[in-house]
Amino acid sequence: KKDSDLFMHMIFTARYYNSRKYVYYIIIHDILINFQIIFVGCLGRKLGPRILGRRSESTVPEVIYQTLGEPLGKHELQGRYDIPQSLEDFMTETKRGGYDAKTFAVKLREMVTLMEQRTRMAKIQEYLYRHVASSSIPKQLHCLSLSLANEHTNNAAARLQLPSAELVPALVDNSYFHFVLASDNVLAASVVAKSLVRNCLRPQKVVLHIITDRKTYYPMQAWFSLHSLSPAIIEVKALHHFDWFTKGKVPVLEAMEKDQKVRSQFRGGSSAIVENTTEKPKVIAAKLQALSPKYNSVMNHIRIHLPELFPSLNKVVFLDDDIVIQTDLSPLWDIDMNGKVNGAVETCNGEDKFVMSKKLKSYLNFSHPLISKNFNPNECAWAYGMNIFDLEAWRKTNISNTYHYWVEQNIKSDLSLWQLGTLPPGLIAFHGHVHVIDPFWHMLGLGYQENTSFADAESAGVVHFNGRAKPWLEIAFPQLRKLWTKYVDFSDKFIKSCHIRAS
Template identity: 45%
Template sequence: MIRLCDGDDEFLVLLKKLREELTRALLETSSTDGQIGIREIEDPTLLPASFKDLVKDVTSNKQDIKTFAFKTKAMMAKMEQMVQSARRHEYINWHLASHGIPKSLQCLSLILAEEYAVNAMARSRLPSPEFVSRLTDPSFHHVVLLTDNVLAASVVISSAVNSSTHPEKFVFHVVTDKKTYTAMHAWFAMNSINSAVVEVKGLHQYDWSHKVNVAIKEMLEIHHLIWKNKYDSLKEEVFEYQQELEKNLEVLSPSFVSLLNHLRIYIPELFPDLDKIVFLDDDIVVQHDLSSLWELDLNGKVVGAVVDSWCGRDCCPRRKYNDFFNFTNPMISAKLDSDRCAWLYGMNIFDLQAWRKTNITATYHQWLKLNLNHGFTLWHPGALPPALLAFEGHMQRIDPSWHMAGLGHRVTQVNKYMLETAAVIHFSGPAKPWLEIGAPEVRSFWYRHVNFSNGFIKRCGTTG
């Protein structure tokens, strides 16, 4: 047992008194709105840089304990503001990085385009003549990709083939833009996929009617205006919370104004001879056989999609209708339930025969025009919100194990069991797997399907 002498008792009494005075002073210096009173400092830059400097300043100027408490709280508030500002800037930079295209991907497109120009094999017919009949044969499994990313298309197709028990039943239809067509064609012409058939077609090779061309142009123009209106409004806003900043930065992604991203609403026109297709985004990895998707009973509906997340029925973090639509507008609040879960785009089974019997595409355009007439305030930019409206009543839920999405967001913790058991994992969100900003523990699931022994991959310095 330690015994205290009288001097120690006096010191403890003094220490207790000092603590009480300091507590009282800290309470008195709190702002009336409950915030620390940094606003009351005329020039916050004159505050001491460290606690040591603060003690020196107070003792040398013989300031009272209330002044000490006031400056302490002001310094704490200033440091908190600096931390929050640093976090915001870091997050903004992270999002800006997500808009870039890695040099390795640019390199791959350039050298493949060059190969197409000088190498007859790179220009060989896709598919070869003996397999052309499969392109419209309903007994095969038809998969559609709309993409301008050669490496991403390669990963989607190779992962789907490697995961299939009968790859010879698959036909992949890759639609790309004019600038990417030669590179995309060259890649699949020189890197044949075991057993499966691949077709590569450029948008410039479609002979659409004048009516369809006008409608597509109008659709893209309205999506551009929606995006620009959101961009202009965000320039004037200051976001206090990270989650609010994240949601608004995400809708400014360039992919939200990409023609290939929005062209999925025209799949029946792109493939007039097909009856049933699986649509895959280019930021997915197939891990299990997809064949049974074509056997699903959609109960007369047009699209089969995952609605619920792995956390249970009607559990869908970041995917409530309230996250996509403006429910202050009576047109939206009267039509939709804000607490409803949105279905996932990016791995869907479409019954094109059923689609052609509906007015889904026309409804999609009607909502675009309504949004235009309401000052672009009905929903946030993106392909999903108008699709949710157009496909209302035409969607069939499928089992959540088919599609695990959201891996392109900042992943703090990933359930490895879920990752491995999902039929398709989807890097929806800013951090695409080919970007260095993605989480290594999930990017590895994508890179395992990249053929690093390929000569073109080696020349462009692609690394996992």
């Protein structure tokens, strides 16, 4: 209970900083900067005799420029109570007189610096709280897994074979539309599955292969046993059910163990990252994101083994668990991939430059010679989340080995080739094997771009909540979360008992 209370307190605190102090600091900071420019510009002409103790002249005293340009010591402002705390305080002190030009500039510099430090700290605290919120498992989702695991134990109806015996042949039948979803989040998986089937024009031709881990298998099986999506065919399988998926046979598992050890010491952990006083807040946010457990999850790496997981299938569509499907996806099977392996949406062209401006240099460290001599920094990147994979074409390539090679190189270089996730090695491994598809099929950024147009999102084929603000978290953007919650039945007994609510 203490953990959950602390979690909720962090969420509240983050929002408090967002809505109050953070805004105040920005407003005050902007006012002060404008005031500084205007005030200093006319200081020598209008206020010289009264404030500067000198005759009126047309130029600003050189001492002001010199003083404002002098750097403040790292601890110079600590424990100081004589620094004006607001524009009003500064104006009051100024009107009292007695300031020469140097004193005026010193006070102005100290006040602006103090405001900048507070603004920076507020931003860092926001990023830290968001990191904690996005990396933690909400108690409602934990409750849902426990409830379903208990149901699996006590209710035979929650232990159905998925799919039933007569439908098993469809699992390897290439006349069906095969989708793959890897997830350890039951609620997220349920939304992806429901949105997929509900929007499909021929649901009887849909086969959804759900892959999960050992601890989530029973809750996942219980959910889909009790919540049928017939006539679609649902398979639930844990990684340990695949005979070949053992440590000795899967290079990525060994790499993940090494990667986890490196990340545990990455830049001294979150405390050391936050305490760095020289980094910009956005840089600190990126480093915190690199520590997120999801970037070391086998669920994120599983897609690189699709040819081995499904040796009988020719083509699959791989789905992330933070997407919502809003249209029939069967036309994806009609796309001519021109011999390419990966059908994906590019992320360097689009109206939203914040989301659609990603090139290889956005993900790879081109200051490292291994990267700079092999790749073009201005080459367009593409996205994971909703991808068409031609497994027949894939089996003729060296993509999987290339992926493992570069993951190993990154670990050997202390994560200096890239910091985040499975997309960077994916960009390398699939280099030259990507067929660009229409952006209608995959709209990105709903987990970090709060200003995403709701109308644009609503009209997209698939929306992707990539980013920290996942729709099942308190930090989700309310106006965008509605696209996700429409596929959650809040009257369901498991959902209600775990207090999972629409808002």
